[in-house]
Amino acid sequence: MTFLVLLAVLLVWELMVRIFDIAPYILPPPSDVLIAMWDARDLWGQHIWMTWSEAMLGLAISMLIAFLMSVAMLRSLQLRKALYPLLIVSQTIPLIAISPIFIIWFDYTIWSKVAVAVLWSFFPIVISLNEGFRSVSPERREMMISLGASRLQIFRLLEWPTALPSFFAGLKMAAAYAVIGATVGEWLGAERGLGFFARRASNNMQTDLLFASVFILCVMGLLMVYAVKYMKRGFVR
Amino acid sequence: MTFLVLLAVLLVWELMVRIFDIAPYILPPPSDVLIAMWDARDLWGQHIWMTWSEAMLGLAISMLIAFLMSVAMLRSLQLRKALYPLLIVSQTIPLIAISPIFIIWFDYTIWSKVAVAVLWSFFPIVISLNEGFRSVSPERREMMISLGASRLQIFRLLEWPTALPSFFAGLKMAAAYAVIGATVGEWLGAERGLGFFARRASNNMQTDLLFASVFILCVMGLLMVYAVKYMKRGFVR
Amino acid sequence: MSGEGDANVFVADNICFGFPGKRSVLDQVTFALKERHFHVLVGPSGAGKSTLLKLCAGLLNAKEGTFLLNGSAADCSQRLMQSVYMPQSDTLLPWRTVLDNVMLTLELQGKQSAEEMQERAMALLDSFGLRDCADAYPDQLSGGMKQRVMFARTMLKNVPLLLLDEPFSALDSLTRKQMQRWLLDVWQRDRRTVLMVTHDIDEALLLADTVLVLPSEPGETVQALEVTFARPRSFELIYEPAFVERKRLLEHMLLGGDNL
Amino acid sequence: MSGEGDANVFVADNICFGFPGKRSVLDQVTFALKERHFHVLVGPSGAGKSTLLKLCAGLLNAKEGTFLLNGSAADCSQRLMQSVYMPQSDTLLPWRTVLDNVMLTLELQGKQSAEEMQERAMALLDSFGLRDCADAYPDQLSGGMKQRVMFARTMLKNVPLLLLDEPFSALDSLTRKQMQRWLLDVWQRDRRTVLMVTHDIDEALLLADTVLVLPSEPGETVQALEVTFARPRSFELIYEPAFVERKRLLEHMLLGGDNL
Amino acid sequence: GDEAEQKSPQKQKQLTVILDWYPNAVHSFLYDALDKGYFSDAGLDVEFKPPADTNDPLKLVAAGKVKFAISYQNQVVTARSEDLPVVSVAAVVRQPLTQLMTADNSGIQRPRDLEGRKVGYSSIELYRTFVEAMVREDGGDPKKVKFIDIGWDLIPAMLNKKVDAIMGGFVNHEKPIFASKGMNINVIEGKNYGLPDYYELVLIANEDTVQNDRATVDAFVKAMRKGFTDMKQNPQKSLDLLLTKQMEQFPLKADIEKQSLEILLPKMDAGDQPYGWQTLQSWQTAADWMFANGAIKKTIDAQKAFINVE
Ligand SMILES: Nc1ncnc2c1ncn2[C@@H]1O[C@H](COP(=O)(O)OP(=O)(O)OP(=O)(O)O)[C@@H](O)[C@H]1O
Ligand SMILES: Nc1ncnc2c1ncn2[C@@H]1O[C@H](COP(=O)(O)OP(=O)(O)OP(=O)(O)O)[C@@H](O)[C@H]1O
């Protein structure tokens, strides 16, 4: 289904470009993009690998941070009230302001890009996880207490499984954001990665190559989101 | 509470900068930032107004688009399956690829920035609204049908009110994203706005002014999120 | 309980139904509802009582068999028009006050002015002993009160056939008795045809003209037990030997002759 | 029902409780539970039956008054250790199979090996007639079966005091009777002290040694009705005149002397 | 003497150099020097890094995070007026590359023709100041020119006639690309309309490095010089080296880069002086002009803004 829809979009795009005679340096027809992609076939491997690594590392760290934050927010109303505005603020800071800090902290390593991916992707996970934790029914909690559950057991056996579907809902969004976050992170200075590639192609007006990298990014995002969906099946009934 | 937390953050920041002797062109102490903000007090009005307008327009259009999309997805499983991958793809396309298209469509008017704000903020609303619509209990739907409700009545009186809390949850995220989206949009071409100002300050090495605009952005984001929260009280019990 | 009231106003003829991908739930179910009679449907959990009610209400389409309304076949939309179904679970809208929840029925008909609707709804709430909580929200009510509000909402749809799925199951015995009495009162006033599901045998015998017993296994026939105690019935009835005897009979029918 | 079994194993002495920001729910509630007796608590909806059970279970702290366990004051944690509370609503974990839900109790104690736990849980499921659905998930069960699973899970906590909040309210009459019988069987075997809430008067009288009537208005005293029918009790008991007479008495107590 | 001492590979000094942009023709001589081992001969283990999208390189040099970066003379002036301790150690490109560009057929031949037209510039306020000064110099009214900060999309903006002129494009990069897209570009040179003839690109280091680690600065600039000499002699070879190296990461267009280098070479060559030589006059003019035109709020000591490596 997904595949068919995307195919349909590409077809419509191709037709539109040809009918309205849109300049290829603005919006190249998908056929050109695919040809350019094929011509540069030797290059993609390293860039895909780099961006993929950044996004995956970012997502993993996001999950960890989001988990810790939302557990803290579950345990203490005070903490929730304190962290909430910081969460929002973290999403309204333009990268331009913090990029030097990231580079100073993380140097030109992969970690500065991972940091951007984390910044973009942890937010939806925290929000969803927080909502999931709050949906635990008080009756179930009472039942657990009466059966003699410790605080940790209540978390492990009740709160966490209850929040799991919300967690995956947030993770699905976060997967898409991790990819774009990694791409944007590559603007902090990189020599590899699809964001790096896209930017160079754009600067050199090689629009077909630019869109080739965009195609790959989209596929990567889709794959990550569907991977989360698939994973969810294994965890959530 | 929020206010106290932010104050605490600023204090810690000031201390850190002073203790570790961090260069002011990397991270200026908040006191410098506030002084710079005060010195430039005549300038802020127009920039705030511009970014605010972009973000608000963006958020309004996002709501409309998200509403239409999720209603379509509620009505037809086929449509949901078709739209879902496109939604994800829309979030993994780097702005660099579509900025020329935005400029061709919207020129250097406010609408190119609004378009970016929309692109950034409609996604969480669609996702949440979609989830909200799916949480309508079949029993309630049966009850409505049996009481003689038309399809429109079921939507107006059951489905929409059921989805409202989810809608606001999505809107809260979207409010933060609309602000940063507008800011980023201003990099496509602008003569006004906090994003424009931030970039300008960054290029002029005026890090204190850069962070002054970041402060204002954060406050704007917080205000929008809290406004949504407040609005929610009026709509959701 | 005789005369014009005995016409079969609603007939289920050989109804079969199964959910997609599941084995059959109802198989060749046949029964008749007599005009202005009170019918109670009993049967084990999972026997398909709720499913049967939804079929009667026109919310589901029977796989086989026909429904007859006043002697002529009635499709889903006709059944929807002529009956009202009150589900088993809590279907109050949590964002509406009690009054607004009750007014929903009238709003959906949309023929009356707001004042008229409010008046009618308030009058009904009054007779349900709910006047004081007209402005409360459902989550401020006890389970019992909720059920009563739902009941009021259903009654407001002015149709000849009421399909009630365990309306009193969430009520405590006190309120339950009050509600049973009230239902009998209301019903005796306008005598709509009622098909009500319950698990409470006392309740079934106290209210019913006819008790229908849905078998636990699809395929077996629906048994009917006539209950001929004179109306109006007093609550003291349940302590009378004749009643106790009927109760024993019905319970044995339910347990399939086996006395556990 | 005499001899050592008549000691007051659990006493609620002048218990007062109110939820924050609400008027008092329970005021000076006093009652005693006799060792190895079956107590049934009845009362109108909203009277505070569930709240009282939670207080007894140590899930809530009384504002005033003391609880005595075997004669000495028992704080929350002691009550938690010595009793188990089964809530009124569906508290099965939807992501666990029936077996795993039941095993939860043993897991939380954490003293046994997985096989031992499985064995014990399966044995119990068996005696509940749930062996076949051990691997099913709660949403695949009927409301009745769910309640039975919850019941099994609660019983597995090996404590002297069982606090059951309407365990059978979601069961159909057939299963309900089976479960009542089963409960009597189990209870007669190990004779734990039980305090059970119900809305069903027949059930109350059939099971109880003592029926406690919680008044609708806070402040009035809790009345106790001794039920002295010989055990083991047959289900035919409910059709006997002596039983019907007790039922009439209890219902009149509940309705406060007023016969509606 | 220095060089001999530092030749042993164990003592190689690791340093990072941030470029002004992703590797392109202007960096050919650096890669040439790297490839021929001029840097390692000088005891330097050099790594070139592309920059972030912002002025982060300048900040990183100022913060001592990296040794060298390629930046812009104007940005160095701006940075010094904001008290960033950066010093220019060599002029990489000696003339402005950023020039006002208009479409050949736009009818704009000189700055004053811009009255009533739209000028797009790339986020740097100074570029706007430049154009305003040019218009004024040419007898026009800068207030009648409509300016838009068009961010990074300079070429699409022109190609789609969203603006009538752009400021911020490089004559060696944007101009050939315009040509390849079929648009002929008219370049209006700033020096003809009163703009200083500043150095486009300079190599910068931290003040601290210049004072306390002068040997490294000298070694680096000298090795770089050797690379430039080789490139001057055989530009195509240097360029090919760069292109093959870049091929692994991103396929640069050879013809564009070739044109670029042809334009660049004369603008890089210091003539009689050693490559990279800077004059006080250039710095003084740039600083004075910027201060006079309000581009910086306080003036700088031009003498301290640069050093020359003999
Ligand atoms: N939407 C559905 N999809 C699939 N199966 C269903 C659905 N609703 C009910 N069933 C199944 O149909 C059967 C009959 O269910 P129904 O709810 O009609 O029983 P019931 O007699 O009303 O039970 P109870 O007394 O517990 O309310 C059950 O086995 C149930 O699992
Ligand atoms: N968590 C709570 N917060 C505030 N008020 C509560 C809470 N739980 C119960 N109440 C109130 O306390 C009173 C007693 O409630 P409780 O659930 O104990 O009654 P009950 O006798 O068990 O009723 P039912 O028979 O309907 O189960 C009610 O008025 C109820 O509204």
Ligand SMILES: [Mg+2]
């Ligand atoms: Mg049912």
Ligand SMILES: [Mg+2]
């Ligand atoms: Mg209760």
